[in-house]
Amino acid sequence: MTKTLTYLLLMLLTILVGTYFFITLCSECGATAQQEPEPPAQAVVPATPEPTSYPFAFGDGIFSVDENDNYNFKMSSYDILMPLSEKVAGRIADVQAFMEANPNKALNITGYYTAAEENPSAYPNLGLARANAVKNHLASQGLDPAQMNTMGKLMDDMVDKDGTFLGPVAYGIAEATDADAADIKALYERIKADPLVLYFDTAQASISLTAEQRQKVADISRYLDKVPDASVEVVGHTDNTGQAATNLRLGMNRANFANDYLMKNGIPASKINTSSKGQTEPTASNATEEGRTKNRRTVVTLK
Structure with a gap:
């Protein structure tokens, strides 16, 4: 066998062995590379805000x-x-x-x-x-x-x-300032001209304030703070339904209820005077329900 033929056989053998190992060991080399999936995004949990603290x-x-x-x-x-x-x-x-x-x-x-x-x-x-x-x-x-x-x-x-x-x-x-004194004088005149009036349901003594009534409570409280000898008058009234004596007591109950309400909101008991007029001072006719509703009231004003 000539050297040339020997070399050719060796080359063929080398190609055959290489092909065998390529097929055996690299069968996936031609496959498309698969990208690793990204991990799911973690939900962002908002930090709990620190409590507010004022000194x-x-x-x-x-x-x-x-x-x-x-x-x-x-x-x-x-x-x-x-x-x-x-x-x-x-x-x-x-x-x-x-x-x-x-x-x-x-x-x-x-x-x-x-x-x-x-x-x-x-x-x-x-x-x-x-x-x-x-x-x-x-x-x-x-x-x-x-x-x-x-x-x-x-x-x-x-x-x-x-x-x-x-x-x-x-x-x-x-x-x-001097303006503060003038403001207190104007406050007194405003309260006296337009007192706080609380209306009640028949035979009941419950209070539900409007925004305007709340401001009047604030004004009365402020005036009482600024004027040491000032006091507030709380007078209960009723309509003429029932007996006069009963209505006098009902009017007093309403005045006392308003008194307790004002005290709960910081107005000193020593500055509150309560009384009842019962059915004796109506502001409207008791012949209609509308008039009777207006008469069932407690008037809160400055003395």
Whole structure:
């Protein structure tokens, strides 16, 4: 066998062996490469927002308070959660001493609330009711209510902590002005000219206030705070259905109910005078149901 033939046989053998191994070991080499599937996207879980917390902090450049705590309230409530923290309670005496030494100063108190909350108070909004609750507590600790102003402010970005708002109250110190005295005089004239009138169903003593009536409660409360010797008159009236003696008692029940309602909303009992006129002072004819409805009322005004 010649060398040439030998080389040809070896080359053929090499091709055959290579083909065998290609078919055996690389049978999938020509297959289309399959892309690994991407893992499913993970759902983004929003982070739980941190509760909003406002401090018991204010000042005027001479005196300042800055405590990382405050008056706290449950959602849809204007009742202060007690006891107060030691931080806040420990500074109230300092605030009282400063305000007493500076009678020309006023402490502004702004209560916050959210639109999602219910307003169980007699005030136009829950923030004002909270501010009044703080004012009343400070007054019980010796601060003069005449040196405090209350306001309410919508704060929808507040975040509660397990149903409790942490310090939804802000403070500021301002200078008292002559305009304040003129405003109080105008407030008195407005209340006397257009008193708060509460209407009742027959033989019932329940109260449901309109927005206008809520503002009148706020005005009366403010006037009583600013004028130390001022008081409010609460007089119950009825229609002429039934006996006169019974109606006199019913009128008194309505006056007392209104008295309790005002007290619950922060007006001191010492500033409320109650009485009943029964059926003796109708404002409309008792011959019609419309007239009788107008006569079943309690009138709240300044003395």
